[in-house]
Amino acid sequence: MWHRIQAILRARNREFYRDRAGLGWNIFMPFLMVFGFAFIFANEPEDLLKVGVLTDPGGRAAATSPLLELRHIDFLPLTNPDAAMSKVDRHQIDLLLDLRGAPGYWVNLHSARGYLAERLLESAYQDREALPQRRTLSGQALRYVDWVLPGVLGMNIMFSSLWGVGWVIVRYRKNGVLRRLQATPLSAFEFLAAQVLSRLSVVLAASLVVYLGADLLLDFVMRGSYLALLLVYVAGALCFISLGLVVAARLRTEELADGVLNLLSWPMLLLSGVWFSMEGTNPLARLLSQVLPLTHLVEAARRVMVDGAGVIQVLPEIALLGGSALVLLTVAARLFRWD
Amino acid sequence: MALLLEALDLVKVFPGVRAVDGISFAVAQGLCFGLLGPNGAGKTTTLEMLEGISRPSSGRVLYRGRPPDRAFREDIGIQFQSTALQDFQTVRETLELFASLYRRTLPLDALVDLCNLAEILERDTRKLSGGQRQRLLLAVALVNDPKLIFLDEPTTGLDPQSRRNFWGLIETVRRRGKTLVLTTHYMEEAQRLCDEVLIVDRGRIVARGQPQALVREHFPATVVRLPLDAWPRDASLPEGSEVREGYLEIFAEEAPPILAQLERAGANLNALEVETPNLEDLFLKLTGHALRS
Numbered sequence: 118m119w120h121r122i123q124a125i126l127r128a129r130n131r132e133f134y135r136d137r138a139g140l141g142w143n144i145f146m147p148f149l150m151v152f153g154f155a156f157i158f159a160n161e162p163e164d165l166l167k168v169g170v171l172t173d174p175g176g177r178a179a180a181t182s183p184l185l186e187l188r189h190i191d192f193l194p195l196t197n198p199d200a201a202m203s204k205v206d207r208h209q210i211d212l213l214l215d216l217r218g219a220p221g222y223w224v225n226l227h228s229a230r231g232y233l234a235e236r237l238l239e240s241a242y243q244d245r246e247a248l249p250q251r252r253t254l255s256g257q258a259l260r261y262v263d264w265v266l267p268g269v270l271g272m273n274i275m276f277s278s279l280w281g282v283g284w285v286i287v288r289y290r291k292n293g294v295l296r297r298l299q300a301t302p303l304s305a306f307e308f309l310a311a312q313v314l315s316r317l318s319v320v321l322a323a324s325l326v327v328y329l330g331a332d333l334l335l336d337f338v339m340r341g342s343y344l345a346l347l348l349v350y351v352a353g354a355l356c357f358i359s360l361g362l363v364v365a366a367r368l369r370t371e372e373l374a375d376g377v378l379n380l381l382s383w384p385m386l387l388l389s390g391v392w393f394s395m396e397g398t399n400p401l402a403r404l405l406s407q408v409l410p411l412t413h414l415v416e417a418a419r420r421v422m423v424d425g426a427g428v429i430q431v432l433p434e435i436a437l438l439g440g441s442a443l444v445l446l447t448v449a450a451r452l453f454r455w456d
Numbered sequence: 457m458a459l460l461l462e463a464l465d466l467v468k469v470f471p472g473v474r475a476v477d478g479i480s481f482a483v484a485q486g487l488c489f490g491l492l493g494p495n496g497a498g499k500t501t502t503l504e505m506l507e508g509i510s511r512p513s514s515g516r517v518l519y520r521g522r523p524p525d526r527a528f529r530e531d532i533g534i535q536f537q538s539t540a541l542q543d544f545q546t547v548r549e550t551l552e553l554f555a556s557l558y559r560r561t562l563p564l565d566a567l568v569d570l571c572n573l574a575e576i577l578e579r580d581t582r583k584l585s586g587g588q589r590q591r592l593l594l595a596v597a598l599v600n601d602p603k604l605i606f607l608d609e610p611t612t613g614l615d616p617q618s619r620r621n622f623w624g625l626i627e628t629v630r631r632r633g634k635t636l637v638l639t640t641h642y643m644e645e646a647q648r649l650c651d652e653v654l655i656v657d658r659g660r661i662v663a664r665g666q667p668q669a670l671v672r673e674h675f676p677a678t679v680v681r682l683p684l685d686a687w688p689r690d691a692s693l694p695e696g697s698e699v700r701e702g703y704l705e706i707f708a709e710e711a712p713p714i715l716a717q718l719e720r721a722g723a724n725l726n727a728l729e730v731e732t733p734n735l736e737d738l739f740l741k742l743t744g745h746a747l748r749s
Contacts, residue, residue, distance in 0.1 A: 120556055121556065121557050123556070124552075124553050124556035124557060125553075127553075128542050128545060128549065128553045129542075131544060131545060131549065132542055132543055132544040132545065135544035136543070136544055289540075289542075292539075292540035293536060293538055293539040293540045294539070294540050294541065294542055296509065296536060296539060297534075297536060297539045297540075297541070297596075298557075299509060300507060300509060300529070300532070300534040300536075301529060301554065301557040301558065301600075302526070302529040302530055302557055302558060302559075303557050455509075456509070456510070
C-alpha cells in the first residue's frame with residue numbers, strides 16, 4: 118500500500134514543481150501581500166482613539182466614567198484583565214479604563230495616542246478628586262506587519278491547500294486521469310492519502326520559504342515556540358486540505374469547483390481576522406468567524422508569534438483543527454467518486 | 457477452451473436511456489473478442505461494466521466463473537478511449553508510476569521494446585503524436601503483464617499508417633497468449649484482429665460469431681458495385697439488386713454471370729467494383745443503417 122501512495126505522491130510532486138507558473142504563484146504571492154500591506158499600513162490612518170473598558174466577566178461595570186460620554190472614541194468592552202493590559206502594552210488600545218471597582222486606568226508611556234487619550238480623560242473629569250487612579254505600562258507598539266504576518270501565512274496555507282487538492286482532483290476527474298487510476302489496484306484511500314501528503318509537504322515548504330524570506334526582509338517578531346507554530350500550521354493545512362477534498366469528492370468541472378472554493382474562502386478571508394481584528398465588529402460577524410477554521414488558525418499562530426505562546430497554550434486550536442481535518446477527511450473518503 | 461470472462465444479461469440505464477439492454481456473451485481464454493457497432497451503440501458502456509469501472513444496473517460479470525474481486529485489477533490492463541495522463545511527466549516516469557501500482561510487472565525494457573517507445577522515452581507526454589500516445593497508453597495497459605486486456609477504440613483518430621502499425625502491435629500482444637476484448641467501429645479492424653465479434657446496435661446484440669463466418673452466413677461470396685449513373689436509364693434494375701449511396705449493388709456466389717448480365721444490359725463497366733462482402737455490409741443489412749454515420 119505504502120509504495121503505491123509513494124508513487125502517486127512522487128508523480129504529483131513532479132507535476133507541481135515542473136509547473137513553474139503554479140510554483141511561482143505559491144511562493145511569491147504571499148510575499149507581495151505582506152509587502153503590499155506593510156507599505157499601505159506603514160502609517161495606519163485611524164480617526165478614532167480606541168479605549169478599552171474593562172468590566173467583570175458578566176460585562177457589569179461597578180462604576181461609570183464621564184469619559185464614556187465623549188463622542189468619536191471607539192469604546193471596546195473587555196473582560197479579561199491580562200489580555201486587556203497586553204493590548205495597552207502593544208498599543209492596540211490607547212487607554213484602558215478599569216471599571217471593575219473604584220475607577221482606574223492604564224496608559225502606555227510610549228504611546229502618543231495614549232497621551233492624547235489621557236488628556237481627554239483628565240478634561241472629562243471636572244472634579245480632579247474623582248480622577249481614576251493612573252497606572253502605566255511601557256511596551257513598544259506592535260507593528261502591523263508583526264500582527265498581520267501570522268495571518269498572511271495562514272491565509273496562504275488556506276488558499277494553497279484548498280485549490281491545491283480541490284482544483285487538481287476535479288481536473289483529474291474531468292480529463293480522465295482518475296478513471297485511468299481507478300482501473301489499477303490503487304484504492305481511493307491510497308490516492309487521497311498521497312494527495313494529502315503531497316499538498317501538505319508543498320504547503321509547509323512554501324510557508325517555510327515565505328517565513329524565512331519575511332524574516333530576512335521584515336524583521337518581524339516571533340516570541341513563542343517554533344514547535345507550536347509548526348503544529349498549528351500543520352493542523353490548519355490538514356484541515357483545509359481535507360475541506361478541499363470534500364469539495365473535490367464529486368464535482369466534475371473546474372469552474373464549479375472554483376466557485377465553491379471561492380465561496381468557502383472569501384468569507385474566511387474577510388471574517389477570520391487576517392487583515393484586521395474582529396474585536397469591536399458586529400456580534401453576528403464575530404459569531405460567524407468562530408465557526409471558520411481560518412479564525413482559529415490565525416488566532417493560534419498569532420498567539421504563538423506575538424504573545425509567545427507554547428504548545429500547551431495553543432493545544433485547543435491544534436485539537437480543533439486536527440479534529441475537523443479528521444472529520445472532513447472521513448466525509449471526503451465516503452463521498453469520493455473516481456468518475 | 458476455458459471461459460475467462462462472462463457477461464450475463466448486462467443492462468445499464470442512464471436517465472432516459474437504456475444504453476445497454478440485455479447483453480450476454482462469453483470470452484474464451486487466448487482469443488481476441490470484438491464489440492463492433494456505431495458510435496452510441498453501448499460498446500464503451502458495456503466495456504466499462506466488464507472492467508469494473510461502472511456498475512451494471514442489472515446483470516452480472518464473471519471472471520474465471522466468479523464475480524471479480526480486488527485481485528481482478530492486478531490481472532487486467534485497460535486502454536481507455538479518451539484518457540489524460542498526469543501532466544509534466546515523461547513517458548518513462550508515466551510507465552514507472554503505473555508499474556509501481558502493481559505487484560507484478562513487465563520489465564521496463566521489455567515494455568519499451570514491445571511498444572516501440574525507445575525514442576520517446578524521455579519526452580513529455582503532452583508532446584506525443586496521436587500514434588505515439590496510443591502506443592504509450594497500450595504500454596500502460598500492459599505494464600502489469602495482464603492476462604486480460606481491454607482496448608476501447610484503440611485506433612480511433614489515428615492516420616491509416618499509424619493504425620496499421622498499431623494493429624501489428626496488437627497482434628504481437630496476442631501471440632503472447634493474452635486475451636483481448638476490444639471495441640471498434642472500424643469493420644476492417646474487427647475483421648483483421650478479432651476471432652469473434654459481437655455486433656451491437658442501440659444497446660442490443662444484432663449478431664455474433666467469427667467475422668468471416670458471419671458474413672458468409674448472411675451473404676453470397678461476392679458483391680458487385682456499379683455507380684448508378686453507369687446503368688442505362690431505360691433499363692429496369694437487375695433482379696436481386698439494391699441501390700445504396702448512389703451505387704447499384706448485386707450480391708452473388710459468382711461474379712462472372714453478373715458481369716455478363718450487366719454488359720448485356722448496356723451498362724458502362726469502367727467504374728465497376730467486385731468485392732467480398734464485409735462486416736459493414738452485414739451491419740447495414742441487419743440494422744438498416746450504416747456503421748459509420
